Amino acid sequence: MKQACALIAGVIFGLGLILSGMANPAKVLNFLDIVGTWDSSLAFVMGGAVLVTAPGFALLRRMRDKPIFAETFQFPTKSDIDPKLLIGAVMFGVGWGLGGFCPGPALTSVPIAAFGTLVFVPCMLGGIWIARNAPELSKPSLRHLG
Amino acid sequence: METEFTPFLSLAGGMLIGASAVLLMATDGRIAGISGLASKLIGRDTDRDARSVAGMFILGLLLSAPLWLLFSGEWPDQFVADNILLMATAGFLVGFGAVYGNGCTSGHGVCGIARGSARSIIATASFMGAAILTVFVTRHVFGGVG
Numbered sequence: 001m002k003q004a005c006a007l008i009a010g011v012i013f014g015l016g017l018i019l020s021g022m023a024n025p026a027k028v029l030n031f032l033d034i035v036g037t038w039d040s041s042l043a044f045v046m047g048g049a050v051l052v053t054a055p056g057f058a059l060l061r062r063m064r065d066k067p068i069f070a071e072t073f074q075f076p077t078k079s080d081i082d083p084k085l086l087i088g089a090v091m092f093g094v095g096w097g098l099g100g101f102c103p104g105p106a107l108t109s110v111p112i113a114a115f116g117t118l119v120f121v122p123c124m125l126g127g128i129w130i131a132r133n134a135p136e137l138s139k140p141s142l143r144h145l146g
Numbered sequence: 147m148e149t150e151f152t153p154f155l156s157l158a159g160g161m162l163i164g165a166s167a168v169l170l171m172a173t174d175g176r177i178a179g180i181s182g183l184a185s186k187l188i189g190r191d192t193d194r195d196a197r198s199v200a201g202m203f204i205l206g207l208l209l210s211a212p213l214w215l216l217f218s219g220e221w222p223d224q225f226v227a228d229n230i231l232l233m234a235t236a237g238f239l240v241g242f243g244a245v246y247g248n249g250c251t252s253g254h255g256v257c258g259i260a261r262g263s264a265r266s267i268i269a270t271a272s273f274m275g276a277a278i279l280t281v282f283v284t285r286h287v288f289g290g291v292g
Binding site for chain 1: 150151152155156157158160162163165166168169170171172173174176181195199200202203204205206208210211212213214223224225227229230232234236241243245246247248251252255256258259260261263264265268269270272273274275276279281282284285286291
C-alpha cells in the first residue's frame with residue numbers, strides 16, 4: 001500500500017512538472033534569464049507548490065502523530081548552516097543554470113528521450129552516487145588537502 | 147528562444163507538485179525531495195523500505211510523460227540543448243551538488259520552504275542566485291552556450 005501511494009505520488013508530481021512547464025529546460029532557463037527573455041511562470045510553480053505544501057504539512061502534524069503507512073514523519077532535523085549546504089547549493093545552481101534541468105524534470109523527461117536528457121541523466125546519477133557514497137566527502141576538512 | 151508566460155498552468159502544475167508532496171508525507175512520512183529519493187535508490191546502504199518507496203516514486207515520475215502522451219496525443223513540449231560537454235557537466239553538478247547540499251528544488255525549494263526551514267530558505271536563495279548568475283554569464287557574457 002505504501003509503495004502504491006508512492007507510485008501515485010510520483011505520477012502526480014511528474015504530471016505537475018509537465019503541466020507547469022518545469023519539464024521544459026527552455027522555460028526554466030528563461031525564468032533564470034532575468035535580463036533577457038524572462039519568463040516568470042516558474043515563480044507560480046513554486047508559489048503554487050508551497051501554497052499547498054505549507055498548510056498541508058502543518059495540518060498533517062496537527063491531525064496525526066504518524067503517517068498512515070509508516071511509523072514517523074521524517075521531517076529533517078538539521079538546523080545549522082554548514083559549508084556543505086552552501087557549496088552543494090551553489091554547485092547545484094550552476095548545473096541547473098547550465099542545463100535547465102533539476103532532478104525531477106530530468107527523470108520525468110527520460111521517456112521523451114531528447115539527446116541532451118540522455119546525456120544529462122546518467123551524469124546526474126553519477127554525481128549523486130559519488131556524493132552519496134564517497135566516504136571522505138561526508139566530513140569536509142582541511143586535513144585532506146595535506 | 148522565447149517561451150510563453152503561463153501563470154495559470156504553472157500555478158496548477160505547482161499545486162499538483164504540492165499535493166504530491168503532502169500525499170507522500172501523509173502516507174509514508176517522507177519528504178518528496180527528488181535528489182534524496184534518487185540518492186536512496188542508488189545508494190549502497192539504504193534500508194529496503196526506503197529504497198522501495200523511492201523506487202516507486204521515481205517509477206511514477208518516469209510514467210508521467212507516457213501518460214501525458216496517452217491522454218493528450220503528444221509528448222510534452224520541450225527544448226533540450228544537445229551539447230554533450232554542457233549537458234554532462236550540468237548533470238554532474240546538479241546530481242553532486244543536490245546530494246552534497248542535502249536537497250534540490252523539490253526538497254529545499256518546495257518542502258523545506260513550506261516547513262519554514264532556515265536551511266532550505268538559504269539553500270534555495272543560494273542555488274537560485276547561482277543559477278541566475280550562470281544564465282547571465284552563459285547568455286549575456288558569452289552569447290550563449292550549447
